[in-house]
Amino acid sequence: MSNSVLIRQEGAVRILVNNNPAARNAITAGLYTELPAALAAAAADPEVGAIVLTGVGDFFCSGGDLNQLATRRQLAPAQRREKLEGLHGMIRAIRDCGKPVIAAVEGGAAGAGVSIALACDMLVVARNAFFSVAYVKVGLTPDGGATAFLAEFVSRQVLTELCLTGDRVPAERLHALGAVNRLSEQGAALAEAVALAARIASGPTRANARIKALCHHAYGADLEAQMALEAQLMVESQADDEAAEGIGAFLAKRTPDFALLRGKPNAP
Structure with missing residues (x-):
């Protein structure tokens, strides 16, 4: 195991932590396998009623590792698609987990980090955090279901703006649009997400x-x-x-x- 995911328990709440602080919790190859496995284990554990997903330190997830993505140019299309399925499988694991998954977002989420957050059932986000569908800035296109998740709550025009500019969207704007359930003060997103998860975990x-x-x-x-x-x-x-x-x-x-x-x- 690469320790890409740190795991701890608070009562009936399982907390899963994306652990790559040196790169603002950019996605690692280990995350593709460890996070789905951790979600499956939590779903199967009768002592777990809800799950909180967060990032270590003060940033949720900065998306894909561009150093790794740069090497995919040398691969055949089928190989590039196979690599991409690691991300898409992880997104499906979050979305399809049999127990509620709540994202606790500090700092921000960019690129595929946006997809990871929006794949969760609910979001608790620090007021100073931002989201950015930043692919266009490096000549790439969105993946991980980003356009599908965003289309659930914004118009086609707003979706197009977010994807074509890659601009940072403040947490408060996403809250107003309906994508964020709770806004917290800086540093308090995890505590508020755990409290919400504990309330849900006490239910049926x-x-x-x-x-x-x-x-x-x-x-x-x-x-x-x-x-x-x-x-x-x-x-x-x-x-x-x-x-x-x-x-x-x-x-x-x-x-x-x-x-x-x-x-x-x-x-x-």
Whole structure:
């Protein structure tokens, strides 16, 4: 292991830290394998209810390593595509993780760092941080799903501006556009993200996973398709021990204790 990802636990929250401080947490080859593995392990661990993804130090991720990207000119197109799939596989692992993933962004996110942040389910970002789809500045085009994620909340005109200029976009503008859930003071993004993750982790784990699936599906589905999935997952949820605990607690005017069910198989 290259220690590209540092891992620690705070209660029911698993914290994954991109660890390349010498290069403002630029993406390393190790990250392509270690981050998906760490996400999979967190998703499978019954003691984990939510995940926080951040960068070591005062910067989230500066994107791809340009020294490495410069060497890809010598590769055949198929080889360049194979290298790119490392990034895309990592983005899919974040997006498709069975447990909620919250990004804690200090300093900024550039290039593929933007994709990593936006692949998360929620973002907590320091007010002084910035985002930059900076590919155009070095003669490259966006990857990692950056244009797809940005298109979920900005117009085509704004998307084109962000990609053609590569300008730094302040966190407060992205918050106003709807891409950022919470703004924090400088240095406080991780603490606020962990607090949010802990709140979510105290909830019903299986229902959380179904809700995450619904939210992802909503952006590519028409009403009928979305309602069909809602019906399917509601039918599953109604038979779940989590619903029995939640409804029972509500009727008894007490706080539900979903932690008691964490890791236990659902009763038939």
